[in-house]
Amino acid sequence: MQKASEEMYFEYIVDENLPKLAWCAKLKKGEERVTVKCGKQVEIFRDWFIEGAWNGSFYEGKFEESTFLLGTGGKVDNNKILFSTPSHTLERLHFIRTKGDLYISNSFAFVLEATNTSLNFKYLDYEKAFHSILLGIDQYQKTIPLAQKDAECFVCYYTNIIIDKNLSIIYRKKKEVSSFSDYHVYKKSLDDSIAIIKENIVAEERKKKYGVITTISSGYDSAACAAIAKTIGCNTAVTFNQPDKYASDSGEDIAHVLGYENIISKNADSYKKRKDLIEAEYVSGGELGTGIVFSAFDEEFKDKLVFIGEGGDRLWDRNVSDVNDKIRFINELYSGSTLIEPRLRLGYIYLPLPFYGATCWPSIYAINHSVEMESWTMHNSYDRPIARRIVEEAGVPRQMFGVEKIGAGFNYRFDTLKRMRGRMSETSYKDFCNYYHKHKSFSIKRFIRIVRYLFNTMPAYINYVLRKAGIKKRIKDKNTRVIKVENPLAVSYMFHWGIENTKKRYR
Structure with a gap:
């Protein structure tokens, strides 16, 4: 789409072979044209594009002004280009500057492939770099080293980015909700935003409209997701019932009480039977595979708004420490970025419900400790009054949920090569081993x-062995939740392996 004026504008290249929601924009210094190569479900217009939804009118296209943007987008803004990240820290935008060009993408693999750049095998801290978002939106590591010295790579979370023809970059703070004075204010704000998002995903102006689906378990967070999702017409809930770990964590009974008619239960280990290197895309986000179990619901998640409870164990926890307004989670090990590539491939919109109003966390924490929430407070180590109230007021009896913390998924981070064999599909394990033995080096x-x-980590491993042997005695381990050293063994090549395999889909 050519323009006679000297204003910046978009030129789109839609490629049906790309992941549905992936996009990569190219800005050339001194030029008005911005080329955007994208998948078929990216919504494209003359002056803006979006993959996702937000709590605002789709027709107006003011996603950059929203307080809860799910997904990413770009628009022409006063003869500059504005790019928006999500209003949570589980996804980000990736930038690579090469000579006179600047590339931006919602996929790290895509922008690497578009610029013909690659990871640096001598750099051992990629996982640590991407986990640094746990330090908060002001302190994370912005630059990402590459093998090519003439290429500059950086990432951005929770912000709007303004770029002009000279490729100068200005960061503009995202709009945030106001602090919540009490539970009713919080719940109404949350309900109103979710209702508007529902209108957004089925807007007449969309070429692709989305259904709604929710995860559910016997814990707090996904049960609260299911209760909220039901209010906007969601009628499908997915849960795990296998292997043994998940038998007592299934959310089937809770879903029935909430009125769900389509309840789907699956085996969390089903990915082990796949032959398509599915683990590669789940580790290519910078987190080593925590969400791989959700690949069981690939077909169910396609083209849906997916409610998930990620973040609830921090933002809704009554016992949490270091409450702040920078979305800083200092006592966590994992950044939650494992679903980036699966989401783009399958074409779903990710809704981590607890992240709504995350920069107002101090007020959420205050609500959890308020007198009005006493009736929903357990005064134990697993205590989330807000989530409990949401679920109980939706009709679920107290004893049915929030009794024991189990959680879905696992992470390869502390694995040895031998242990990885039992936690990967046979095809992926063989492929990874070949990659590792080909590239491993010593220094x-x-x-x-x-x-x-x-x-x-020795105390953690010893305690693991003791637990497996049925021995109750434990060694004190001060580092269990705050280990700062990444695993330098075979697993340290897993991110590289994941990126190299994921890049292939962008060729």
């Missing part, structure tokens, strides 16, 4: 890191 730096890693 003094890596040796020192191995020694440090073993020193820091």
Whole structure:
């Protein structure tokens, strides 16, 4: 789409072979044209594009002004280009500057492939770099080292980015909700936003309209998701009932009480039977596979708004420490970024419900400790009054949920090569082993890191062995939740393996 004026504008290249919601924009220094290559479900217009939804009118297209943007987009803004990240920290935008060009994408693999750049095998801290978002939206590591010295790579979370023809970059703070004075104000604000998002995903102006689906378990967070999702007409809930770990965590009974008619239960280990290297895309987001179990619901998640309870164990927890307005989670190990590539491929919109109003966390924490919430407070180590009230007021008896913390998924981060074999599909494990043996190298730096890693994690491994042996005695482990040293063994090649395999879908 050509324009006679000297204003910046978009030129779109829609490629049906790309993941449905992936996009990569190219800005050339001094030029008005911005080329956007994208998948078929990215909504494209003359002056803006979006993959996702927000709590505002789709017709007006003012996603950058919303307080709860799910997904990413770009628009022409006063002869500059504005790009928006989600209003949560589970996804981000990736930038690579090469010579006179600047590339931006919602996929790290896509922007690497578009710029013909690659990861640096000598850099051992990619996982740590992407997990640094746990330090908060002001303190995370913005630059990401590449093998090519003439390419600059950086990432952005929770912000709007303004870029002009000279490729100068200005960051503009995202609009945030006001602090919540009490539970009723919080709940009404949440309900209103979710209702508007529902209108957004089925707007007449969309080429692709979305259904709604929710996860559910016997814990707090996904049960609250299911209760809220039901209010906007959701009638499908998915849960795990296998293997044994998940038998007592199934949310089937709760879903029935909430009135769900379509309840789907699956085996969390079903991915092990796949032959398509599914694990690669789940580790390519920078987090080593926590969400791989959700691949069981690939067909169910397609083209849906997916409610999920990610973040509830921090933002809704009554016992949490370091409450702040920067979305900082200092006592966590994982960033929650495992679903980036699966979401783009399958074409679903990710709704991590607890992240609504995350920068107002202090007021959410205050509500959890308020007198009005006493009736929903358990005064134990697993205590989330807001989530409990949402679920109980939806009609679910107290004893049916929030009794024991189990959680879905696992992470390869602390695995040895031998242990990975039992937690990967046979095809993926063989492919990863071939990759590892081809690329592994030894250096003094890596040796020192191995020694440090073993020193820091030895108590955790010993306790694991004791637990498996049925021995109750435990060794004190101050580092269990705050380990700062990444695993330098075979698993340290897993992110590289994931990226290299995921890049292939963008060629």
